[in-house]
Amino acid sequence: MISDKKLETALKQYFGFSKFRSGQKEVIRNLLSRESTLAILPTGTGKSLCYQLVGKIYKKPVVIVSPLISLMQDQVEQLRFAGEKKVIALTSVLSFKRKEYAVSHLSQFDFIYLAPEMLNKKEVVENLFQLDLALFVVDEAHCISKWGPDFRPDYLGLGELRRELNFPTTLALTATATKRVEEDIIGNLFGTQKVKVIRHSVDRPNIFLAVEKVANQKEKNKKVIKLVERLKAPGLIYFSSKKKADEIAQMIRQKTKLNVSSYHAGRSAIDRYTVQQQFMLGKLDVICATSAFGMGVNKKNIRYVIHYHLPADLESYLQEIGRAGRDGQQSIAILLYQESDVGLQRRLIDMTLPEDEMIQYYMDNAQKLTGHAGEQGELLDYYRKQGLSSERVKEIFSRRRSDKIKNLNEILAYTNTHHCRRAYIKKYFGEKDNQIHDRSCCQLSGEELPLKELKMIKTEKENIKNFDDNSYQRVIRKLFNL
DNA sequence: CGTTACACCTGTATAGGTGTAACGGTGCTATACT
Numbered sequence: 207m208i209s210d211k212k213l214e215t216a217l218k219q220y221f222g223f224s225k226f227r228s229g230q231k232e233v234i235r236n237l238l239s240r241e242s243t244l245a246i247l248p249t250g251t252g253k254s255l256c257y258q259l260v261g262k263i264y265k266k267p268v269v270i271v272s273p274l275i276s277l278m279q280d281q282v283e284q285l286r287f288a289g290e291k292k293v294i295a296l297t298s299v300l301s302f303k304r305k306e307y308a309v310s311h312l313s314q315f316d317f318i319y320l321a322p323e324m325l326n327k328k329e330v331v332e333n334l335f336q337l338d339l340a341l342f343v344v345d346e347a348h349c350i351s352k353w354g355p356d357f358r359p360d361y362l363g364l365g366e367l368r369r370e371l372n373f374p375t376t377l378a379l380t381a382t383a384t385k386r387v388e389e390d391i392i393g394n395l396f397g398t399q400k401v402k403v404i405r406h407s408v409d410r411p412n413i414f415l416a417v418e419k420v421a422n423q424k425e426k427n428k429k430v431i432k433l434v435e436r437l438k439a440p441g442l443i444y445f446s447s448k449k450k451a452d453e454i455a456q457m458i459r460q461k462t463k464l465n466v467s468s469y470h471a472g473r474s475a476i477d478r479y480t481v482q483q484q485f486m487l488g489k490l491d492v493i494c495a496t497s498a499f500g501m502g503v504n505k506k507n508i509r510y511v512i513h514y515h516l517p518a519d520l521e522s523y524l525q526e527i528g529r530a531g532r533d534g535q536q537s538i539a540i541l542l543y544q545e546s547d548v549g550l551q552r553r554l555i556d557m558t559l560p561e562d563e564m565i566q567y568y569m570d571n572a573q574k575l576t577g578h579a580g581e582q583g584e585l586l587d588y589y590r591k592q593g594l595s596s597e598r599v600k601e602i603f604s605r606r607r608s609d610k611i612k613n614l615n616e617i618l619a620y621t622n623t624h625h626c627r628r629a630y631i632k633k634y635f636g637e638k639d640n641q642i643h644d645r646s647c648c649q650l651s652g653e654e655l656p657l658k659e660l661k662m663i664k665t666e667k668e669n670i671k672n673f674d675d676n677s678y679q680r681v682i683r684k685l686f687n688l
Numbered sequence: 689c690g691t692t693a694c695a696c697c698t699g700t701a702t703a704g705g706t707g708t709a710a711c712g713g714t715g716c717t718a719t720a721c722t
Binding site (some may be wrong): 273274275297298321322323326327352353357358360422423445446447448450468471496497498515518544546549550551552553554556558567606611 | 689690691692711712713714715716717718
């Protein structure tokens with residue numbers, strides 16, 4: 207057993223920090239005693255440091271499965287900046303030659319990042335098999351549950367890969383997981399093997415929670431303008447439609463003096479990169495984004511997150527609002543809700559999940575599928591290759607559909623709750639709630655957000671030197687007559 | 689599935705009612721082409 211002092215020396219030596227953040231030491235201790243761990247820690251805990259330090263201590267390679275190329279590139283850059291040279295992101299961005307070289311010389315690297323799709327390649331798995339791994343890491347592990355079954359099925363193959371690699375010590379990391387998502391992750395990665403779960407609260411006390419009901423789109427647009435004019439920038443506005451994101455960005459640009467841009471999968475890689483950089487550097491006040499924006503974005507001073515559309519579920523909602531207030535300062539999350547918005551989410555569910563008829567067709571007609579099968583075709587192709595019966599696949603998607611609808615109803619109930627919103631969220635994530643709630647933490651259903659007074663938040667905040675949480679709490683109390 | 693934008697109609701209104709079509713997210717990798 208390694209002593210606390212030795213751990214802290216290692217932390218100082220490799221990363222220059224003198225103290226661990228909450229949760230880090232516990233995770234690292236587990237891994238050093240060769241215990242696989244699922245760590246559910248809020249953003250800003252320094253989750254990456256956990257596996258990086260363990261890799262350093264063992265002086266053996268670490269493999270990290272990550273969902274996005276941009277995320278891998280960020281991590282690689284950070285590690286290189288910290289003086290770590292033997293790092294690689296094994297992605298399609300590499301030239302054929304460099305990739306081929308890297309794959310056949312994996313043992314030369316200490317940190318190897320890759321997407322789950324890369325693990326389909328025989329050469330990659332064969333070369334991974336040769337390594338004596340310090341750790342196998344799954345970053346953003348909620349993707350197993352959220353994306354695996356109907357978007358990126360290769361996420362479902364990670365458990366099998368672990369078996370092939372002879373069960374390396376594994377660390378699964380995520381910021382938001384309900385009990386149900388936790389079960390999905392464990393079931394997939396570990397089966398019946400023992401896993402330690404470290405779960406900290408998803409609650410972020412410095413984010414004020416509000417829901418604003420509107421009758422129609424016009425009213426919603428007006429409210430958006432009012433909010434972005436009054437709230438302290440920078441801020442994020444989330445949409446479930448790329449077109450609307452562009453449209454509202456344009457509208458804000460026309461009606462205010464704010465610097466605004468949009469971010470979604472419909473924009474080119476270079477545009478997306480530029481927008482994110484500008485935002486990080488403080489040159490943009492507002493980004494109008496779809497769910498494409500956010501993973502790995504570590505901007506500390508985002509002051510508000512507005513949702514223009516109803517999100518798919520509370521997990522997504524918490525991921526997205528969790529990008530606010532990472533500096534610990536008071537921030538606000540406002541969900542704008544129009545009753546018809548739920549139809550959009552229902553439609554998205556329908557679009558993703560194949561109908562029974564389609565499942566039957568694709569499961570029966572394997573050889574015809576090459577090339578033009580479309581997204582659902584590719585997905586069904588995955589299940590067919592797993593050797594599942596069409597009945598079983600129908601069952602999987604029918605279950606998936608009812609789960610998604612259930613989650614949608616949960617976030618609907620959140621918008622309508624007459625009780626404390628924070629308490630509702632804690633309960634949803636299966637947390638015990640010993641906190642005494644007062645109305646300074648959230649706005650209840652039917653209460654109007656006092657927009658006039660919100661302006662005070664901005665001005666008063668600007669007037670107060672060394673603005674701290676307490677002074678904000680005073681302002682909030684004043685606002686809501688508490 | 690339900691909203692919304694827009695064309696069309698009436699019959700002469702910088703108007704109001706009706707009908708219809710459009711629309712709606714998340715990414716990896718491989719491969720063949722320009």
